[in-house]
Amino acid sequence: MKKFNSASARRDHCEELTQTIIAKLEAGVMPWRKPWDASKCAAANSPMNPTTGRFYRGINALALAMAPFSFASGDPRWCSYKQADQRGWQVRKGEKGTIVFFYKKLNIKDENQEDRTIPLLRAYTVFHASQIDGIPEFVAPEATKPVIERIADVDLILKASGVPVEIGGDRAFYRPATDHIQMPPEQAFEDMPAWAATVIHELGHATGAKHRLDRDLTGRFGSSAYAREELRVELSSVFVANALGLPCDAPNHASYLKSWLDVLKADKREIFRAAADANRIAEWILSHHPAHAVGDDDQDATNEAHPSNASDEALAA
Numbered sequence: 506m507k508k509f510n511s512a513s514a515r516r517d518h519c520e521e522l523t524q525t526i527i528a529k530l531e532a533g534v535m536p537w538r539k540p541w542d543a544s545k546c547a548a549a550n551s552p553m554n555p556t557t558g559r560f561y562r563g564i565n566a567l568a569l570a571m572a573p574f575s576f577a578s579g580d581p582r583w584c585s586y587k588q589a590d591q592r593g594w595q596v597r598k599g600e601k602g603t604i605v606f607f608y609k610k611l612n613i614k615d616e617n618q619e620d621r622t623i624p625l626l627r628a629y630t631v632f633h634a635s636q637i638d639g640i641p642e643f644v645a646p647e648a649t650k651p652v653i654e655r656i657a658d659v660d661l662i663l664k665a666s667g668v669p670v671e672i673g674g675d676r677a678f679y680r681p682a683t684d685h686i687q688m689p690p691e692q693a694f695e696d697m698p699a700w701a702a703t704v705i706h707e708l709g710h711a712t713g714a715k716h717r718l719d720r721d722l723t724g725r726f727g728s729s730a731y732a733r734e735e736l737r738v739e740l741s742s743v744f745v746a747n748a749l750g751l752p753c754d755a756p757n758h759a760s761y762l763k764s765w766l767d768v769l770k771a772d773k774r775e776i777f778r779a780a781a782d783a784n785r786i787a788e789w790i791l792s793h794h795p796a797h798a799v800g801d802d803d804q805d806a807t808n809e810a811h812p813s814n815a816s817d818e819a820l821a822a
Contacts, residue, residue, distance in 0.1 A: 518604050518628040522568060523773045530766050536571040537743050538754060551747045553581050555634070556588040564780040565605040566744065572603050574633035580643040582634040589632065594639040602630035652698065655750050658794055659701040665793035668711045670704070677703045679710035681722045686711060698752050705745050705753070705790070709738035712786045720782070732764035733779065740783035745790050748797050
């Protein structure tokens with residue numbers, strides 16, 4: 506009789522999430538974006554854990570933002586079965602959870618009894634508030650600032666970042682050689698939220714300079730390196746926009762869909778690396794506004810998952 510191999514039956518959650526994103530992109534949809542409503546935008550629209558009070562970040566923020574519950578309701582709350590149970594709440598029988606990831610470095614002794622650090626990535630399940638009985642009713646926060654003040658926050662961040670901005674021409678871009686952002690005049694944009702989305706995107710690229718976050722910015726248009734950088738900045742724009750209560754749909758992002766598909770199909774881990782890098786980009790940008798500086802994660806689903814060096818066993822956990 507053939508033995509059952511539990512390892513071969515183990516679900517590959519990284520592959521599943523990547524394939525979900527690929528399917529959406531092939532349909533022409535950027536699944537991490539939500540329709541923007543200025544009257545409802547607030548940081549609390551980002552996925553958060555009601556038992557810890559912390560926001561999910563990195564790949565977890567992305568995975569939960571794509572879940573149907575996030576679009577169907579204005580409730581951003583997610584937690585595990587155990588966390589709900591500890592509060593006296595009850596996940597309804599038959600409810601299907603959503604996978605999030607926990608990453609940490611594990612210190613072990615190797616065969617020579619020498620200290621060694623290995624990355625550990627585990628997947629586990631959380632449930633949306635609408636799947637949980639007994640959880641307090643969610644009170645949606647009102648937008649605390651008018652749109653013009655939220656746009657002023659972007660201008661404040663831009664000035665505090667120290668990245669020069671030059672005005673002129675009909676294209677927006679960041680030029681590594683001169684370390685400056687080029688922006689068309691404000692009147693060239695449909696409205697000021699569109700200007701804000703565009704400048705946040707270009708500031709995301711500027712974080713890649715060697716004296717900032719030091720990413721490879723040498724990729725030429727159409728190359729996989731170029732696609733990977735654009736994917737990171739696209740995701741970071743979503744994270745920053747969610748924090749500021751602004752849209753993230755800078756023009757021409759849709760033109761990158763095919764190149765993103767190519768890099769995601771080539772490597773199931775790429776979306777995890779991209780989300781982790783995007784989280785670092787967003788933290789750098791938001792750190793230049795005192796009201797939006799990001800604090801440390803707790804040891805829960807808020808930890809970013811970055812399996813760039815993780816073993817296949819860890820990735821499949």
